[in-house]
Amino acid sequence: MTGVTRWTGREVYLLRKAMRKNGREFAALVPVSQRQLTTWETRGETIDLRPGNQAALDTMLARAKVAVQQRFATLLTERAAVEHDERAEELLRRDPRTVKHPVDGKIMVLVEEGIYLAGAASTPNWLDGFRIDVYPTTNLDYERFVRATGHRPPRHWANGRCPDDLFDHPVVWVTWHDASAYAHWCGKQLPTAEQWEKAARGPKGRTYPWGDEPTAAKCNVSEAEIGKTTPVARYQSGASPYGVFDLCGNTWEWCSTEEEPGRYELKGSAFTSPFERTAPSLRNAANATMQDNDTSFRCVSPP
Template sequence: MKVRRSTIDNKIRIGLIIAFIVGLVLLSVSLYRAMQPKFDNDLVRIPAGEFIMGSDSGRSDERPKHLVYLDTFEIDRYELTNAQYRHFLQVTERTVPRYWSGDEYPPGLENYPVVGVSWDDADAYCKWVGMRLPTEAEWEKACRGTDGRVYPWGDEWDANRANVIVSSVTRSWDEAWTLLATPNAMPVLKPVGSYPTGASPYGVMDMAGNASEWIFDWYNWRDYTGLPDHNPIVTAPPWNHVVRGSAWFDLYGDVEWAKQQSQCSARNSSHETQDPRMGFRCVRTIE
């Protein structure tokens, strides 16, 4: 009887140990899933092929107009929203945008593009979801398609197709942050996808207006001469990263500036700091 009872006790102990191990595994899986990105992401596939990049009538850094070949890739249809970015912050504890209150964005702005995100944080988010920031060439192709159009919607400027405030609403960054934190004060940013008639040929939204967007490339202030015509990318770091797309406001506040900045070929750059105009979207390579 003693031997039999000892055998039973050992089996019970082994069973408890196995149950404990299984419980730990299930808990680990649950925690892992809780840390993964939770959002509905709408991706647009951009097929491989050539497109017209640059402009012969734009600023010197947009010249010359030339053909570029890109492999297939997918890009976010919309700029990243506050709600999507909030989950990332909860898991990673990276820098919170300046206009948020603690770790919360202003009420009612869940579907508005997140702005005030540094290049480093934008890059980290895209990697976190298994993607990356777009190259200049990828962004421009997604914006203008293959027909060389000037704006996402065509060749003629139309202020009704993009959230670009052509009269200056502010002359300082501090005022801009205040406006973002008090959305009812006046219409500044808009929910992503609010201008469907401003979509690109591929259906990518808000590539003109709302938020300017961080790009993976470092900014080459010279023209495009000498860059490869197959999947070009500038990786040598001078000082700034490229920024593409016009924004909900600028410090100039005039129509001609808004028109120029809304062109698909327009280029800008910025330091890796928080900027009330700056948002982003991600892409992924299709093998």
């Protein structure tokens, strides 16, 4: 069972439900007053519990029966899915170019057909129109795929389950073959390097998704000193002209373009990369069997 990074009133409520305790019984186990427990649950995510209470809840969860831990994990994942859907609906309302894919439920945005400036030399290039995922494939997205197909889960998932605190982070430790299997399952494809670059730079060939200024604060790169992935919706100011997120930093992303047999292009740089490696025009590639903690993917589909 993956632990809870930060206990709030939301997690307290879900643990009580998983243990099937009423307020008085659960409060006595923490131990706190029933009034204090009611305050926690009422305030939900707006309240941070004191370190002593956090430790007590950690112990309760660790000592709980396996069935309780499984129910708690399921409740957390269901809640995360609802939050994910709420963000998706907000984006659909805000941007008329977006649609929700019928299989994996991800929000996709239209990249119109036409000429765009490609590569380091900004050479004019024509591309047909396509749709691309607004966000990279998250752990929560990938868990739906694993449950539906029985595909091997990533190595960082304890007991083969999506980590509760990483549901909205890009899934990592996936090979090109894993990414392709996900794309096949939902009826999409991995983007070509050209599609990925146009989605990142726009038709006028921006140096970075947000413009031409080298602003490291707009993405998760090594200079940020975070040292791990971040939620896919975090860097709103770093979105591309089409409203696509995380096209610089956070994780490298697999493309369908084959550099040589068995070796495929990667785009975007990662939290492990220096900012100088983030420009979408730059090229990188890896063997299809490579997997790492800084490599993920997103998908495209016809318009």
